[in-house]
Amino acid sequence: MTRWLFGDQLGPHFVDDHDGPILMVESRRVFVRRRYHRAKAQLVLSAMRHRAAELGDRVSYVRAPTYAEAVRAAVADVAGPLEVVQPTSYAAVRLVHRLEADVEIDLLPARGFATSREDFTSWAEGRGDKRLLMEDFYRDARRRHGVLLDDDGGPAGGRWNFDADNREPPPKGQDTLGVDDPPWPVEDAIDAEVRADLDRWERDGEVAFVGRDGPRLFAATRAEALAVLDHFIARRLADFGAHEDAILEGDPWMAHSLLSAPLNLGLLDPLEVVARAEAAFRNGEAPLASVEGFVRQVLGWRDYIWHLYWHLGEDYRDRNELGATGDLPAWFADLDGSATRARCLSHTLDGVAERGWVHHIPRLMVLGGYALQRGWAPDQLTDWFHRSFVDGYDWVMVPNVVGMSQHADGGVLATKPYTSGGAYVNKMSDHCSDCALNPRIRVGEDACPFTAGYWWFLDRHRERFSSNHRMARQVKGLDRLTDLDELVAQEDERGSSPP
Ligand SMILES: Cc1cc2nc3c(=O)[nH]c(=O)nc-3n(C[C@H](O)[C@H](O)[C@H](O)COP(=O)(O)OP(=O)(O)OC[C@H]3O[C@@H](n4cnc5c(N)ncnc54)[C@H](O)[C@@H]3O)c2cc1C
Ligand code: SF4
Numbered sequence: 292m293t294r295w296l297f298g299d300q301l302g303p304h305f306v307d308d309h310d311g312p313i314l315m316v317e318s319r320r321v322f323v324r325r326r327y328h329r330a331k332a333q334l335v336l337s338a339m340r341h342r343a344a345e346l347g348d349r350v351s352y353v354r355a356p357t358y359a360e361a362v363r364a365a366v367a368d369v370a371g372p373l374e375v376v377q378p379t380s381y382a383a384v385r386l387v388h389r390l391e392a393d394v395e396i397d398l399l400p401a402r403g404f405a406t407s408r409e410d411f412t413s414w415a416e417g418r419g420d421k422r423l424l425m426e427d428f429y430r431d432a433r434r435r436h437g438v439l440l441d442d443d444g445g446p447a448g449g450r451w452n453f454d455a456d457n458r459e460p461p462p463k464g465q466d467t468l469g470v471d472d473p474p475w476p477v478e479d480a481i482d483a484e485v486r487a488d489l490d491r492w493e494r495d496g497e498v499a500f501v502g503r504d505g506p507r508l509f510a511a512t513r514a515e516a517l518a519v520l521d522h523f524i525a526r527r528l529a530d531f532g533a534h535e536d537a538i539l540e541g542d543p544w545m546a547h548s549l550l551s552a553p554l555n556l557g558l559l560d561p562l563e564v565v566a567r568a569e570a571a572f573r574n575g576e577a578p579l580a581s582v583e584g585f586v587r588q589v590l591g592w593r594d595y596i597w598h599l600y601w602h603l604g605e606d607y608r609d610r611n612e613l614g615a616t617g618d619l620p621a622w623f624a625d626l627d628g629s630a631t632r633a634r635c636l637s638h639t640l641d642g643v644a645e646r647g648w649v650h651h652i653p654r655l656m657v658l659g660g661y662a663l664q665r666g667w668a669p670d671q672l673t674d675w676f677h678r679s680f681v682d683g684y685d686w687v688m689v690p691n692v693v694g695m696s697q698h699a700d701g702g703v704l705a706t707k708p709y710t711s712g713g714a715y716v717n718k719m720s721d722h723c724s725d726c727a728l729n730p731r732i733r734v735g736e737d738a739c740p741f742t743a744g745y746w747w748f749l750d751r752h753r754e755r756f757s758s759n760h761r762m763a764r765q766v767k768g769l770d771r772l773t774d775l776d777e778l779v780a781q782e783d784e785r786g787s788s789p790p
Contacts, residue, residue, distance in 0.1 A: 659696030
């Protein structure tokens with residue numbers, strides 16, 4: 292059997308039960324069709340080529356314009372049937388099924404996630420009509436995998452959830468959290484070769500990218516990923532929790548792990564990451580609130596999102612319950628931070644342009660929150676996030692954008708839309724103090740587009756949200772605004788132009 296590895300199946304756990312030949316396929320067409328961040332293209336190709344170099348003679352590394360062409364050509368070369376670990380998107384699963392017309396392909400169960408599809412399905416079915424809450428899924432996963440439990444089976448420290456300790460605003464008077472930077476990768480000849488290829492493709496007019504491609508910041512090999520993990524556990528995890536929901540302009544990384552890209556490339560297994568975090572707590576190297584907060588992300592959120600992607604079906608991506616049909620404006624799509632006076636937006640777009648990454652809260656509160664207020668089409672936003680972020684893959688973007696960020700599923704993932712006015716951005720970040728606009732003003736030249744946009748959004752969806760018990764109070768607040776007509780006229784006029 293030849294095992295066919297996709298570009299996000301690069302760790303040892305995708306081949307440790309196989310000692311035969313391996314097929315890897317690199318297709319340029321992926322980048323021709325859509326405008327990706329250049330740093331993402333660099334990272335993914337570098338990771339694949341590094342893995343092929345490690346696997347040596349065992350691997351047939353095929354480069355071809357299209358994926359299907361490459362596999363068909365390769366299949367003619369490799370004798371016998373193929374096997375492949377379940378790929379991570381509907382499109383890739385369809386490709387495997389299409390190719391089954393030409394060659395026998397054995398589809399193995401998914402790897403790289405903590406909970407199996409079967410376990411998720413039986414958990415979901417066991418709930419009857421109850422909502423598929425992440426908190427319940429996560430507690431079940433803690434019990435299933437024996438993570439952070441006391442001897443009596445209860446949660447370590449007597450609590451399942453330390454969110455209340457982990458929602459601190461940014462520390463006052465500090466530009467950074469003061470945590471050590473992660474170890475940055477040292478580029479090699481493979482990185483240089485990838486860059487030369489990207490340059491050539493761009494020069495030939497075959498592909499176009501967004502964003503800048505500076506020195507590579509994210510792990511592309513297992514060794515680099517382990518170095519980031521080791522350093523995170525030893526030097527950053529203890530500080531992960533308290534300020535995980537806060538933004539500091541001068542500190543893009545804060546105490547976040549930077550592990551999403553290597554996890555999603557398959558270089559690390561989530562359970563090994565969780566085990567390392569738990570060991571740090573048991574050894575007294577990191578406090579429980581931080582460790583629980585981190586484990587919740589990896590064992591809880593990451594797996595929950597993965598399972599919902601499959602559980603909710605392929606047409607979930609098309610959900611648009613709020614009827615948002617606006618086009619993504621060019622300034623936003625092209626990551627042009629200089630287009631806007633709104634410091635939070637400008638800084639966040641610049642961060643994405645520079646790194647192809649910003650942490651969870653700028654994604655949710657700034658980028659997603661603004662798109663929601665403006666009524667931009669969720670499918671366009673999903674595509675944009677997918678292309679612009681180094682860790683973006685279909686399985687992870689669709690539920691995060693459609694459900695968590697745009698409330699386009701009408702409340703399957705989150706009971707209320709996640710969006711806020713400038714006051715909350717002001718509380719959780721240090722953007723507003725240096726912004727030309729004022730978070731307390733909603734109408735006029737100095738009006739904050741988030742504050743005005745928040746009320747504009749609520750007014751547009753007044754009817755729907757007045758019957759949502761978590762939103763009814765906010766909707767009632769509209770009645771107290773004496774300048775609502777003026778505000779609505781102002782925001783109707785602004786629409787999607789840069790604020
Ligand atoms: C609109 C939006 C889009 C997002 N798109 C992606 C994406 O394409 N790829 C991606 O991996 N994450 C995505 N996330 C989740 C999260 O923002 C990133 O995983 C995180 O910022 C990556 O940085 P980190 O590795 O330093 O994470 P940390 O803050 O250190 O968190 C640890 C790990 O938890 C996992 N995690 C936490 N939250 C989520 C989540 N909601 N979904 C999946 N995994 C999660 C990641 O693997 C992450 O590495 C998105 C969130 C939002 C709101
Ligand atoms: S005042 Fe408004 S636009 Fe300016 S940084 Fe704060 S939230 Fe953003």
